[in-house]
Amino acid sequence: MFQPASLKGASPSPIDERLRKKFFIFYILVIVLSLLPVVLFLLFYILLFWKPEFFWLFFLLLPVSLILSIYVIQISALIISALFLSIIKLIHPPKEGIFRRNLKDKDYVYWNLRNTIKKWPLWITATNPFPWLKNRFSLRFYGVKIGKKVMCDNCWISSEFVDIANNVIIGMNSSLISFGIEQDKFIIKRITVEDNVLIGAKCVLLPGTKIHRGAKLAAHSYTSYDSILEEGKVYLGHPAKLRKKS
Amino acid sequence: MGEINEKEEFDYISTSGVFKTPFTLIILLQFIVGTGIIILVNIWYWNNLYFIFTGSYIFPGGILNDIWSKVLLILLLPLNIYANIFLFAFSIILFSTLIFRILNKISPPSEGIFMRGSKEWNYAHKRFWTAYFPIWLARALPLPWSDIFIYRFFGVRIGKNVVMYEGYVDPLLVEIGDYTMTSLNICIFSHLIYQDHIIIHKVKIGEACVVGPQTVLSPGTVMQDRAVLGANSYTSIGQELEGDLIHVGIPVKLKLPIQSVEDSRDKAETIKGENNADLKKNEEEN
Numbered sequence: 001m002f003q004p005a006s007l008k009g010a011s012p013s014p015i016d017e018r019l020r021k022k023f024f025i026f027y028i029l030v031i032v033l034s035l036l037p038v039v040l041f042l043l044f045y046i047l048l049f050w051k052p053e054f055f056w057l058f059f060l061l062l063p064v065s066l067i068l069s070i071y072v073i074q075i076s077a078l079i080i081s082a083l084f085l086s087i088i089k090l091i092h093p094p095k096e097g098i099f100r101r102n103l104k105d106k107d108y109v110y111w112n113l114r115n116t117i118k119k120w121p122l123w124i125t126a127t128n129p130f131p132w133l134k135n136r137f138s139l140r141f142y143g144v145k146i147g148k149k150v151m152c153d154n155c156w157i158s159s160e161f162v163d164i165a166n167n168v169i170i171g172m173n174s175s176l177i178s179f180g181i182e183q184d185k186f187i188i189k190r191i192t193v194e195d196n197v198l199i200g201a202k203c204v205l206l207p208g209t210k211i212h213r214g215a216k217l218a219a220h221s222y223t224s225y226d227s228i229l230e231e232g233k234v235y236l237g238h239p240a241k242l243r244k245k246s
Numbered sequence: 247m248g249e250i251n252e253k254e255e256f257d258y259i260s261t262s263g264v265f266k267t268p269f270t271l272i273i274l275l276q277f278i279v280g281t282g283i284i285i286l287v288n289i290w291y292w293n294n295l296y297f298i299f300t301g302s303y304i305f306p307g308g309i310l311n312d313i314w315s316k317v318l319l320i321l322l323l324p325l326n327i328y329a330n331i332f333l334f335a336f337s338i339i340l341f342s343t344l345i346f347r348i349l350n351k352i353s354p355p356s357e358g359i360f361m362r363g364s365k366e367w368n369y370a371h372k373r374f375w376t377a378y379f380p381i382w383l384a385r386a387l388p389l390p391w392s393d394i395f396i397y398r399f400f401g402v403r404i405g406k407n408v409v410m411y412e413g414y415v416d417p418l419l420v421e422i423g424d425y426t427m428t429s430l431n432i433c434i435f436s437h438l439i440y441q442d443h444i445i446i447h448k449v450k451i452g453e454a455c456v457v458g459p460q461t462v463l464s465p466g467t468v469m470q471d472r473a474v475l476g477a478n479s480y481t482s483i484g485q486e487l488e489g490d491l492i493h494v495g496i497p498v499k500l501k502l503p504i505q506s507v508e509d510s511r512d513k514a515e516t517i518k519g520e521n522n523a524d525l526k527k528n529e530e531e532n
Contacts, residue, residue, distance in 0.1 A: 007412070007431070059289070063281035067274070129382050130273055131266060131375075151263045151439070169441075171261030172414055172433055198440065200259045201433055201462050201480075218259055219462050220480050220496050234259075236496075 010126035011159045013115035023116040031120050034077035041072050077121040078141050084117045101186045108186050161190040171201035180207045262435045264374045273379045280338040339380040343399040346376050362442040377417040423453035434463045
């Protein structure tokens, strides 16, 4: 839906300040490579139609070509970043666990590298003015399992270690974060959301949360690490607790 | 209201957003209409400029030949890009308001709880998707108050001197009174999708209210005149907030009186005075 421009809902991908300069080349490389197909596309468009006989067709098809070029940028960015990611996954596969927030810890460094590569494609999908192939599409591209009839285009969902089943509604501005930074520790844990779950507006799910079938999380509440919400019950509060019937 | 209160489970949950339907393709139509208008106006404009500078034209028709219009056209040249942006945005906005009004005529918005597949469910979805693109555009424009105009076009009653920054507001069945302030990152929902149900209720915000940052107003909320909703709180469905009070809580439970600056200063001084008196007493006793 029409969220404000400042809250685009690009999935969170923070990068360590110490590694930002090191990985800057990858970031620029992804941007440049993903813009090449659009240049080629527009060049072909102009070469095809910029002739005195075809001027009317050129202007008639211009809006369509603009829409297409937006999607060409987005999809080429996704494909190129997925190529980069598959190479990085061969070198060091991503895994869950508790790591140290140290440059010597390989898992932490590679997590940052994956984020730098995902940053531009995720941003470009979030800024897309059209509601098709948005955040959900790009997240599925990166291997997040999202089921059918899921409403999740206006919230922040981490691009790794998240499973969402069918028929889930996630409220506006909620965030599903599968990574946590606790002082010098760095935690990655899988978030699973099962069928028919309802998550209210402005909720926060911390890493390791498991929501079973049909559970409901009230608006403005957050879950703590590794919390489990039982089947078909309503939870609310800071952190979320079972609602007592009054 | 009675129906909702019986179903306790609705109380605490407020999500928003609608499912994608085939009607979503209306956005493509809006985009094509907007770009079409821009292209036509630009062709006319550049044809005129070409005529002014060279004396010949690319195609006949639409040429302005008097001096004043020539001067105007040349003066408009630096404004060209800005004019294009605004032309694009406002042509799409006007076009989609037309669609929105037609939809409202066909099936006027009504309040209540409706099932998936009912007429209300379908039309609510249609209305939201027609409003999607123009509001996205207005939020992308450099004018900070352009979205207020759009909400007014869509029939949301927004009074004068209203502060409305970046927040989510539903495009129908919302009423905001004069001099009201809404803060950053708020959500005002007049609809709620709960599994197979859609709940539609009017949200009413009175005069000179303050809606704090990070708050959620659920459908059916009524804020009376001069009520204040504190930061980070949310209202449950159909809740009424009394005027002249501060309301805080998740969902709203606490009521606090509003004090003027002088009042609170006086109170602070009296407390300080009491403390000092206590201290003196203690010293004397010791």
